[in-house]
Amino acid sequence: MLKGITENAVQSLIASENPSDIQFDIVVIESxxxxxxxxxxxxxxxxxxxxxxxxxxxxxxxxxxxxxxxxLANNDLVFHKSWASEMLRAFDADPSLVSASPACSIHHPAHGVDLYSGIHEGFEVRKEVAGWCLFFKREMLDITGKLDEGFTFWYSDNDYINTIQKHGLKHALVSSSIVDHLESQTLKSKDEKEQFKLTHNDRFYYEYKWGKRSLFSYLNIKRKLFFR
Structure with missing residues (x-):
């Protein structure tokens, strides 16, 4: 099932742009x-x-x-026509923009963000920050460094956007760039124990990294999770 979801995402991505205008270098990491x-x-x-x-x-x-x-894209996505062109148009219009997310026609209108309503600057996860699809300039990594590999699954988008804020960089939602998210298809395929491991350790690591939990508390909870 998950293989089919990935195939559909790749097919929609390839069909989304004219290859004479935009060429995608697609790398799939199969887990x-x-x-x-x-x-x-x-x-x-x-x-x-x-x-x-x-x-x-x-x-x-x-x-x-x-x-x-x-x-950076999840596998459970559907890319709409010209999504990348719209994204690049936003970057061209604002050279200070270094990171952005496309809008989801399923999620965003239901959460108060209309499609084709402009560029929405901000740092709120699941609003301006669509963690399932993050688009940024490579040069940003010269400032932020690589993604923190301490995050296995959840809270990756929270850490990503906190890092951008920490360095005073600009992020926005581009509401004319549409990429639909089918919501946690990979996570739903796991049993309850595996889902717990994929989500809870990341939460506690996030709280420790960003000053909401002490190192002792984090290590103690991590030990309990390991033996769960």
Whole structure:
């Protein structure tokens, strides 16, 4: 099922832009170690030996590319026509913009953000920050450094945007760039115990990293999670 979701995302991405105008360098990081190695069409598909980690795999994908712009995308997405063109138009119009997210036609209108309503600057997760699709200038990493590989799954977007804020950089939602999110398809495929591990440790690490929890408290909870 998840393989089919990834295939659909790749197909919608390829169909979203005229290749004579925009060329995508698509890297798929496949985490299913049991799946026979399979190259998703029009991609470079990697089967890393290292254990899954959201930021760990994203850093790997980033290291395999050299384009000016980077898009970090979940596999449960549907890319609409001209989404990337609209994104680039926003960056061209505002040279100080270094990071952005597209709008989701399912999520954002239901949360008070209309499609085609302009550029919305801000740092709120699931509003201006759509963690399922982050688009930024590669040069941003010269300031922020690589993504923190301490985050395995959840709170990755919170850490990403906190880091951008920390360095005084600008992020915005581009409401004319549409990429739909099918909401946690990978997480829903896991059993309850695995879901707990993928989400709760990241929450406590996030609280520790950003000063909301002491190191002792974090290590104590991590030990309990390990033996759960």
């Amino acid at each position: 299913n170690k049991k799946q026979e190695e399979y190259a998703y069409p029009c991609t470079r598909t990697l089967f890393p030996r290292k254990k899954f980690g959201f930021h760990k795999y994203f850093n790997l994908g980033i290291s395999k590319t050299d384009s000016q712009y980077i898009c």
